[in-house]
Amino acid sequence: MVKSTTHYQGEKHCEITHEPSGARIATDAPKDNHGKGELFSPTDLVGAAMGSCMLTTMAIHSEKDGIVLKGAWASVEKEMIANPRRIAKLNVVLHLPMSIPHDYRKKIEGFALGCPVKESMHPDMQIPVLFHYDIA
Incomplete structure (x- = not known):
C-alpha cells in the first residue's frame, strides 16, 4: 500500500x-x-494519471518482449459536466514509435486499454483512445 x-x-x-x-x-x-x-486541478491529475498509466503499463509489458517505447507520449483532454460536477470524458491520444511491429500493435494497445487507472474509472465515463504510430 x-x-x-x-x-x-x-x-x-x-x-x-x-x-x-x-x-x-x-x-x-x-x-x-x-x-x-x-x-x-485534482481532475486534471486524473487525466494526467490516465496518460501516464497507459504509457507505463505498455512499457512494463512490451519491454519484456524487447519493444522499446522511449519517446512515446500521450495527450489527454478532459471534458467536465455539471450536476454533479464530474469528468464526463477523457480523450486520450497515444503517440508511439513507428518501429513497433504491425503484428504487435494490437497487443500493445490491449496493454494500454487494461491499465489500472482506466480500469478504476466509472463505467459512465467515456474514454476514447486513439493510437498513432508516428514517432521516428
Whole structure:
C-alpha cells in the first residue's frame, strides 16, 4: 500500500506528498470552479494519471518482449459536466514509435486499454483512445 498526504495551503491550493519518495505536487481549483487555475486541478491529475498509466503499463509489458517505447507520449483532454460536477470524458491520444511491429500493435494497445487507472474509472465515463504510430 502506498500512502500520500495532502495539506490544504489556502486559496484552493493543496500540496500532496508521496510518502515513500517525498516527491511533491501541488494543485489549484480551476478558474471555472472558484480557483486561479495556476496549477493542475485534482481532475486534471486524473487525466494526467490516465496518460501516464497507459504509457507505463505498455512499457512494463512490451519491454519484456524487447519493444522499446522511449519517446512515446500521450495527450489527454478532459471534458467536465455539471450536476454533479464530474469528468464526463477523457480523450486520450497515444503517440508511439513507428518501429513497433504491425503484428504487435494490437497487443500493445490491449496493454494500454487494461491499465489500472482506466480500469478504476466509472463505467459512465467515456474514454476514447486513439493510437498513432508516428514517432521516428
